[in-house]
Amino acid sequence: MLSKKxxxxxxxxxxxxxxxxxxxxxxxxxxxxxxxxxxxxxQILLDLRxxxxxxxxxxxxGGYGLVKDPAEIFxxxxxxxxxxxxxxxxxxxxxxxxxCDECSNEATCGVxxxxxxxxxxxxxxxxxxxxxxxxxxxxLLIQNTEV
Amino acid sequence: MLSKKxxxxxxxxxxxxxxxxxxxxxxxxxxxxxxxxxxxxxQILLDLRxxxxxxxxxxxxGGYGLVKDPAEIFxxxxxxxxxxxxxxxxxxxxxxxxxCDECSNEATCGVxxxxxxxxxxxxxxxxxxxxxxxxxxxxLLIQNTEV
DNA sequence: TACAAAGTATATAGATTTAGTAGACTTTTA
DNA sequence: TAAAAGTCTACTAAATCTATATACTTTGTA
Numbered sequence: 001m002l003s004k005k006x007x008x009x010x011x012x013x014x015x016x017x018x019x020x021x022x023x024x025x026x027x028x029x030x031x032x033x034x035x036x037x038x039x040x041x042x043q044i045l046l047d048l049r050x051x052x053x054x055x056x057x058x059x060x061x062g063g064y065g066l067v068k069d070p071a072e073i074f075x076x077x078x079x080x081x082x083x084x085x086x087x088x089x090x091x092x093x094x095x096x097x098x099x100c101d102e103c104s105n106e107a108t109c110g111v112x113x114x115x116x117x118x119x120x121x122x123x124x125x126x127x128x129x130x131x132x133x134x135x136x137x138x139x140l141l142i143q144n145t146e147v
Numbered sequence: 148m149l150s151k152k153x154x155x156x157x158x159x160x161x162x163x164x165x166x167x168x169x170x171x172x173x174x175x176x177x178x179x180x181x182x183x184x185x186x187x188x189x190q191i192l193l194d195l196r197x198x199x200x201x202x203x204x205x206x207x208x209g210g211y212g213l214v215k216d217p218a219e220i221f222x223x224x225x226x227x228x229x230x231x232x233x234x235x236x237x238x239x240x241x242x243x244x245x246x247c248d249e250c251s252n253e254a255t256c257g258v259x260x261x262x263x264x265x266x267x268x269x270x271x272x273x274x275x276x277x278x279x280x281x282x283x284x285x286x287l288l289i290q291n292t293e294v
Numbered sequence: 295t296a297c298a299a300a301g302t303a304t305a306t307a308g309a310t311t312t313a314g315t316a317g318a319c320t321t322t323t324a
Numbered sequence: 325t326a327a328a329a330g331t332c333t334a335c336t337a338a339a340t341c342t343a344t345a346t347a348c349t350t351t352g353t354a
Contacts (some may be wrong), residue, residue, distance in 0.1 A: 001232060001234070001235060001236070001237065002235045002236060003311090003312070003313085004249075004261075004306095004312075004314095005313080007236070007247070007258070010258050010345090011249070011258065014211040014257065014258065015303060018231055020167075021335095026328090026329065026330090027329080027330075034249055035248070035249040035250075035251065036249055037313080037314060037315085038316085039314070039316080040313065040314055040333080042332095043314095045328080045330090046332080049330095056329090056330060056331090057321095057322085057324095057329085058320075058321040058322055058329055058330045059226055059321055059322025059323050059327090059328060059329055059330080060322065060323045060324070060327070060328045060329065061322080061323065061328080062321085062322070062323090062328075062329050062330065062331085063324095063329075063330085064330085072340080075261060078177070080320065085148060087148070088148060088149045088150060088213060089148070089154070090148065094338070097248065098328075100154070100201070101182070102151075102154070102155070102158070102182040102183055103182075104182065106294055107288065107292055108285055108288040108289045109284030109285065110161065110280075110281040110282060110283075110284040110288065111154070111157050111158065111161065111281055111287070113279055113284045113285075113288060114222060114272070114273075114276050114280075114284065115280075117272055118269050118272050118273065121267065121268040121269065121272060122265050122269060123350085124263065125261070125265050125268060126261075127230045130259050133257075133260055133261075134257040134260075134261060135257060136257075137257040137258075137261065138257030141254065141256070141257065141260060142255045145254055145255055146353085147321080150303085150340090150341065150342085151341075151342065151343095152341080152342080168295070170308070172300090173300070173301090174300080174301075175300085184342080184343060186343065186344055186345080187309090187342065187343055187344085188299075188302095189302080190303095190343095192301090193301080193302070193303080196301095201327080203301060204300085204350095205299090205300055205301045205302085205349075205351055206298090206299060206300055206301080206349095206350055206351025206352055207299045207351065207352045207353070208299080208300085208351085208352065208353095209299075209300050209301065209349095209350085209351070209352090210300075211301085244328085247302080261328095264327040265305090
C-alpha cells in the first residue's frame, strides 16, 4: 500500500497540474480542497520542492506551483520521492534495494523471480503515466459519469 | 511491500510443494532451511492450515503438508490469507477495500484509475502463478546459473 | 504405559513506521 | 508594519509488524 504521504503528494501535484502556468496556489487551499491535514501537507510540499518538482513563493499571494509541465512529471517519481517503493520485495527494488535476510540465494530464488515480473509490470505503468495523464483520465471518467 | 509473514508463507509453501505427496515436514525443519524464526512460522502455518491450504499431523513423525497439488495454489491466495493486499490503494482493493477518506469522488478519481490499472496487472500475474510455477522458475534459474 | 516429538493456542513485548501536531522563524506584499 | 504565506525542527500518538513466551494437546513408540 502507498503511504498517505505518497497519496497526498500525487493529489497535490494533480491539483497544481490543473493550474500550471497560472499563479501559485496556497497550501491551505490545496489542503482544504483535497481534505489533507495542512501541517502534514506542508512537509510533503517542501520535500517536493527540495526535489525540484515545485517552486514556492513566500508572503502574501505566495504558494506553490509546478516547475515543469505536468506531462513531464511521472507518477513513479512521486512514489520514489515520498519513499514509496514500487517493488513488493526489497530484493527486487531498484531504488530501495535490500537483501532479503532469510534468502540464501537471490540469483536462484523463484519467489524473487515472480515479484520481479510484478515490479516490471508496475514500473511500466507508473513510469509511463504522467500527472497530465492522471488529469486527462479524470476528465474521461467525469464524461462517462455524466448521463 | 509484502510483510515478512507473507514472504515466509510463500517460502514455506514452496518448500512443502517440493515434497508434495511425501511425508509431512516439521516446522523446525522448514524454519531452519528457510531461516525463518520457528515460533513465528508456527503461527503462519497454523493460519494456512485453518485456511485449508495445509494439513497437519501432531506427534512424532508429524508435521505439515500441502492439501492440494502445488499447481492449484496461487500466489495471490497466499497474499490474501496473510493479509497482504495486492492493491496499492485501499480504494482499488478487491479484498481489503476501504474508501480513501481524503477522496471526494471515487468514481471520477484519476489517481484511483491509474492504480486500478496497476492492480489489474499485478493481479493477473499473481493469480496465474502457482506454487508449482515458483518451483519451476527456481529450476530454470538454477540451470542458467550453472556454467 | 510413559515419555518424547510435534503441533495448538493465546498473550505479550519490543521495534519500527506512519500520521499528524506544535511552535517558532523567515520572507514578501500591501 | 502587519498580515499572509512558506520554512524548519522537534515531538508525540497510534498502529502495525515481528518475534518470543508459556502452557497445553495429540500421537507414536520404546
